[in-house]
Amino acid sequence: MEKIIVKKSSNLHGNIKVDGSKNSILPILAATLLCPEECKIHDIPNLQDVKIMCGLLEALGAKVEKTETNTLKVTAENITTCEAPYELISKMRASFLVMGPLLTRCHNAKVYMPGGCAIGTRPIDLHLKGFKHLGSDIKSENGYVNATTEQLKGRDIYLDFPSVGATENIIMAATLAEGETILENAAEEPEIVDLANFINSMGGNIVGAGTKTIRIKGVKKLHKTEHTVIPDRIEAGTYMVAAAATGGDVMIENVVPSHLQPIIAKLREAGVTIEEYDDKIRVKAGNTIKPVDIKTLPYPGFPTDMQAQFMAMLSKADGTSIINETIFENRFMHVNEMSRMGLHVKVEGSSAILMGNSHLSGAKVRATDLRAGAALIIAGLLADGETEITEVYHIKRGYSNIVKKLQNLGADIRYEK
Numbered sequence: 001m002e003k004i005i006v007k008k009s010s011n012l013h014g015n016i017k018v019d020g021s022k023n024s025i026l027p028i029l030a031a032t033l034l035c036p037e038e039c040k041i042h043d044i045p046n047l048q049d050v051k052i053m054c055g056l057l058e059a060l061g062a063k064v065e066k067t068e069t070n071t072l073k074v075t076a077e078n079i080t081t082c083e084a085p086y087e088l089i090s091k092m093r094a095s096f097l098v099m100g101p102l103l104t105r106c107h108n109a110k111v112y113m114p115g116g117c118a119i120g121t122r123p124i125d126l127h128l129k130g131f132k133h134l135g136s137d138i139k140s141e142n143g144y145v146n147a148t149t150e151q152l153k154g155r156d157i158y159l160d161f162p163s164v165g166a167t168e169n170i171i172m173a174a175t176l177a178e179g180e181t182i183l184e185n186a187a188e189e190p191e192i193v194d195l196a197n198f199i200n201s202m203g204g205n206i207v208g209a210g211t212k213t214i215r216i217k218g219v220k221k222l223h224k225t226e227h228t229v230i231p232d233r234i235e236a237g238t239y240m241v242a243a244a245a246t247g248g249d250v251m252i253e254n255v256v257p258s259h260l261q262p263i264i265a266k267l268r269e270a271g272v273t274i275e276e277y278d279d280k281i282r283v284k285a286g287n288t289i290k291p292v293d294i295k296t297l298p299y300p301g302f303p304t305d306m307q308a309q310f311m312a313m314l315s316k317a318d319g320t321s322i323i324n325e326t327i328f329e330n331r332f333m334h335v336n337e338m339s340r341m342g343l344h345v346k347v348e349g350s351s352a353i354l355m356g357n358s359h360l361s362g363a364k365v366r367a368t369d370l371r372a373g374a375a376l377i378i379a380g381l382l383a384d385g386e387t388e389i390t391e392v393y394h395i396k397r398g399y400s401n402i403v404k405k406l407q408n409l410g411a412d413i414r415y416e417k
């Protein structure tokens with residue numbers, strides 16, 4: 001089984017280029033099902049999850065072509081089936097994002113219920129509530145969600161929680177509905193804005209993405225488009241933390257600084273110098289890491305996808321830090337793994353209390369989800385001796401070429417078959 005071997009590596013230095021956003025390209029690929037013409041999409045990251053989504057689109061009848069290294073052409077002229085089977089949905093939870101496009105374009109969708117995962121049960125009640133509000137009949141049977149409608153009609157919908165996936169699925173379903181949908185308490189993540197921009201570039205009519213209130217005016221038909229995916233703010237944040245944690249000085253290229261404000265603020269609070277430019281950010285570590293308290297929140301709050309990476313860095317802070325995870329009910333799976341490396345931590349409910357000044361030593365650990373896996377790499381860069389990380393397929397889902405990129409910054413890291 002493939003492993004990642006990491007040894008202590010101080011002072012990461014040099015330049016690193018961030019790829020297109022995983023959490024943007026996945027809903028955008030799903031949204032190509034709304035359009036019968038060619039969608040050309042640039043800056044596609046080379047990730048396992050993208051391959052899974054492309055396989056699903058092809059299974060539904062879309063034509064998917066890789067024209068250049070990071071460019072895909074998707075044409076969903078004829079959707080040959082509106083059923084997304086277990087074999088495909090079970091590989092990746094985000095596959096459920098095809099439900100909204102299928103329902104609104106074909107007036108029916110049969111999608112296998114996505115499972116939970118290591119970080120939580122990951123329910124879909126808010127997605128289904130939105131589809132019901134828009135006028136679809138929902139039946140759950142044999143593990144499938146079966147939605148049918150004569151025609152979706154625009155409605156006012158209030159989300160009990162600003163769920164990213166539910167916001168995306170409802171936006172896509174409302175795009176071809178009759179009339180206007182007003183979505184309240186919507187998620188405000190940059191990936192929602194990128195999805196809305198993509199749909200509008202096809203002739204959609206979405207206003208307010210990136211705010212809590214999004215208005216979607218239904219249109220009859222969409223047309224061909226070309227789009228470039230926004231940079232991955234979580235990949236960028238991960239390398240920012242790796243640079244800060246190892247006492248490094250790294251230029252992170254292809255970023256949108258405004259998407260990184262909560263990460264920048266917390267790193268500055270920890271004593272890190274951050275220089276912001278138009279599309280890059282320089283991260284210069286301070287002499288020590290100051291303790292900081294973190295509470296994960298929906299955007300523009302501190303992203304839950306960054307708390308594990310900060311935990312690795314705060315292991316060496318000169319004081320106590322508290323991390324409060326409010327988004328997922330079980331996102332401290334990495335705590336056990338890091339504890340075996342010597343992390344001084346106490347978990348009380350949804351908070352992890354880090355005593356700081358932990359002297360980490362290399363150990364055999366396993367990645368429990370993609371962000372925890374990235375955090376274990378950072379912990380390995382700080383630990384004396386050698387850290388062996390297994391179940392690295394988790395990491396490959398969200399980070400293309402992470403080993404090569406870190407080697408280029410001077411890290412002692414390699415794959416081992």
Ligand code: EPZ
Pocket residue numbers: 022023024026094120121122123124125126127128161162163164165166304305327328329370371398
């Ligand atoms: C997206 O997941 C991201 N994935 C996640 O990134 C990210 O952690 C999450 O948003 C929060 O920012 C993609 O974009 C592909 P949610 P999503 O719906 O849409 C509850 C990564 O590491 N909820 O905003 O599934 C849910 O249980 C991944 O890249 C309901 O209760 O997240 C959770 O507690 C991990 N009912 C909270 O909302 C619902 O119908 C946030 O979930 C839907 C969600």
